[in-house]
Amino acid sequence: MTKFFSFAAVGLFSVAIVGGALAQQSENPAVKARKSLMSLYAFNISQLGAMAKGEAEYNAEVAAAAANNLATLSKVDQSAMWPAGTDNVADPSSRALPAIWENFADVGAKGQAFAEAAAAMQAAAGQDLDALKAAMGPLGGACSACHKAYRAPKE
Amino acid sequence: MRRWFVALAIVAALAGGAGLILTRPSVTAPTELNGLVPDLAQGEVVFYAAGCAACHSAPGAEKEDRLVLSGGRRFETPFGTFVAPNISSDPEHGIGNWSSVDLANALIHGTSPSRQHYYPAFPYASYSRIKMQDVVSLHAFLKTLPANSAPSAPHEIGFPFNIRLALGGWKLLFLDPDWVVDRELTAEQERGRYLVEALGHCGECHTRRNALGGMVLSEWLQGAPNPNGRGRIPGLTPDQLKWSEADIAEYLKSGFTPDYDSAGGEMVEVIENTSRLSDADRLAIAKYLKIIPGASAVD
Incomplete structure (x- = not known):
C-alpha cells in the first residue's frame, strides 16, 4: 500500500515537474524571436523617450543612433516569425490574438505605418529636441494601433 | 415632421407625469x-x-x-x-x-x-x-x-x-458638480483638475461605483473593477501610480509606459484623444494627479 502511494506520489511529482517545465518553456522560437524584436524596439525607444521626458540631456548623436536602430529594426522581415499555431490560444505565453492570422493584410499595413513613423523619428531625432519630442506621439500611436487590434490585454 | 411631433408629445407627456x-x-x-x-x-x-x-x-x-x-x-x-x-x-x-x-x-x-x-x-x-x-x-x-x-x-x-x-x-x-478635490490649487493644478474631473471624466472608470452605479467619491481615482467584468482598472493616486509627472505626460502623449511598452485596453482610445492636447495640458493632468488624496489616506 505504501508502495502504491509512493508510486502515486512520484507520478504526481513528475506531472508537476513536466507541467511546470511546459509552462516555462512552451515558447516557440518564433514567439521568442518576435518578443526579442519588441524588446529591441523598446530599448531604442527608451533612449529617445528619456530625452523627450527630460530624464536624460538631449544628445543628437545618441538620439540619431537609437532612431537609426529603430528604423533598421522596423524593416526586419518578420514573415517567418508568425507561423500558424503561435497565437495566444495555442501558446498562452504569447499575447498575439488569432485575429492576426485572419487579417494579414491589415497587420502588414499597420507594420508599414510603424516603419513610416520610425523613419520620421530617424529624420527628426538628430535635428533637435523639439523635433524628437514631436515624433514620439506618432511613433507611440503606430505601436498602439497594432496592439489595440491584435494584442490580448495583460492578465 | 408629424411623427416627430407625436414622439415629442409622448415624451413630453411621460416627462410631465414623472415630474409629479x-x-x-x-x-x-x-x-x-x-x-x-x-x-x-x-x-x-x-x-x-x-x-x-x-x-x-x-x-x-x-x-x-x-x-x-x-x-x-x-x-x-x-x-x-x-x-x-x-x-x-x-x-x-x-x-x-x-x-x-x-x-x-x-x-x-x-x-x-x-x-x-x-x-x-x-x-x-x-x-x-x-x-x-x-x-x-x-x-x-x-x-x-x-x-x-x-x-x-x-x-x-x-x-x-x-x-x-x-x-x-x-x-x-x-450628480454633484462641485470639485472632488476642493482646495486651494495653483493655476496649473486647477487646469489639471478641470481636465481630469470635468472634461476627461477619468473618474468614471478609475473610481469605484456603488451598487446604484454612483461614483464613490471618497475613493476618488483609487481604481475599480472593470465594468465589462475582465480585470481591474488601476488606481491613479500618488501611492498607487508611482510614475513621475514626465512619465504621465509622455504616456498621455504617445502611449509609452515607463517601460516603453505601449498602452493597452481602453486607454488606447483615451490616448488617441489626449495625444491631441497640448504638452501644457498633459503636464497639468500629471500635476493634478500628484496632489489627489492617496488610497491609504483617511478621508
Missing part, C-alpha cells in the same frame, strides 16, 4: 449663455479633452473616421448594454439641430432636448463641471463635423433599469 412623482429633469437657463461667443479652436480642444469620439465614433473607427460621430459602440455594464447614439451633425439622426442650450442641458444636467433623463453611461456626472464658455465652443465645433444618417440604436437595458424616470432619483443622489 420624482424630480423633473433640470435645465440650464438660456440666459446663462448670453454674450458667450464660440471659439472653434477652443471647441476642438474641448472635443479631444472630453473624448467624445472614443464613445460616439463608429465601432473600430480609425483616423479621420473618428470624426464621424455616428454612434453604435456597445458598453456592457452590470445594468445592461448601452449603445452610444449618433451625435453627428445630421439634423434628424444626430444632433445637428441642437442649440447650445440643448448641449448644455445634456452635458450639465443629463437632460435631453425633449426633457428626458439620459443614462449616466453618458458621463454627465463629470461633464456637469464644464464651463459654459466651453459648451458654446464645443457646440460650434461639433457643427463642423460630418453628418451621418445612421439611426441611433436603443439601449439594451432590462427592468427595472429601463425606467428612465428613476434616473431623477439617481441624479439627486449622485
Whole structure:
C-alpha cells in the first residue's frame, strides 16, 4: 500500500515537474524571436523617450543612433516569425490574438505605418529636441494601433 | 415632421407625469449663455479633452473616421448594454439641430432636448463641471463635423433599469458638480483638475461605483473593477501610480509606459484623444494627479 502511494506520489511529482517545465518553456522560437524584436524596439525607444521626458540631456548623436536602430529594426522581415499555431490560444505565453492570422493584410499595413513613423523619428531625432519630442506621439500611436487590434490585454 | 411631433408629445407627456412623482429633469437657463461667443479652436480642444469620439465614433473607427460621430459602440455594464447614439451633425439622426442650450442641458444636467433623463453611461456626472464658455465652443465645433444618417440604436437595458424616470432619483443622489478635490490649487493644478474631473471624466472608470452605479467619491481615482467584468482598472493616486509627472505626460502623449511598452485596453482610445492636447495640458493632468488624496489616506 505504501508502495502504491509512493508510486502515486512520484507520478504526481513528475506531472508537476513536466507541467511546470511546459509552462516555462512552451515558447516557440518564433514567439521568442518576435518578443526579442519588441524588446529591441523598446530599448531604442527608451533612449529617445528619456530625452523627450527630460530624464536624460538631449544628445543628437545618441538620439540619431537609437532612431537609426529603430528604423533598421522596423524593416526586419518578420514573415517567418508568425507561423500558424503561435497565437495566444495555442501558446498562452504569447499575447498575439488569432485575429492576426485572419487579417494579414491589415497587420502588414499597420507594420508599414510603424516603419513610416520610425523613419520620421530617424529624420527628426538628430535635428533637435523639439523635433524628437514631436515624433514620439506618432511613433507611440503606430505601436498602439497594432496592439489595440491584435494584442490580448495583460492578465 | 408629424411623427416627430407625436414622439415629442409622448415624451413630453411621460416627462410631465414623472415630474409629479420624482424630480423633473433640470435645465440650464438660456440666459446663462448670453454674450458667450464660440471659439472653434477652443471647441476642438474641448472635443479631444472630453473624448467624445472614443464613445460616439463608429465601432473600430480609425483616423479621420473618428470624426464621424455616428454612434453604435456597445458598453456592457452590470445594468445592461448601452449603445452610444449618433451625435453627428445630421439634423434628424444626430444632433445637428441642437442649440447650445440643448448641449448644455445634456452635458450639465443629463437632460435631453425633449426633457428626458439620459443614462449616466453618458458621463454627465463629470461633464456637469464644464464651463459654459466651453459648451458654446464645443457646440460650434461639433457643427463642423460630418453628418451621418445612421439611426441611433436603443439601449439594451432590462427592468427595472429601463425606467428612465428613476434616473431623477439617481441624479439627486449622485450628480454633484462641485470639485472632488476642493482646495486651494495653483493655476496649473486647477487646469489639471478641470481636465481630469470635468472634461476627461477619468473618474468614471478609475473610481469605484456603488451598487446604484454612483461614483464613490471618497475613493476618488483609487481604481475599480472593470465594468465589462475582465480585470481591474488601476488606481491613479500618488501611492498607487508611482510614475513621475514626465512619465504621465509622455504616456498621455504617445502611449509609452515607463517601460516603453505601449498602452493597452481602453486607454488606447483615451490616448488617441489626449495625444491631441497640448504638452501644457498633459503636464497639468500629471500635476493634478500628484496632489489627489492617496488610497491609504483617511478621508
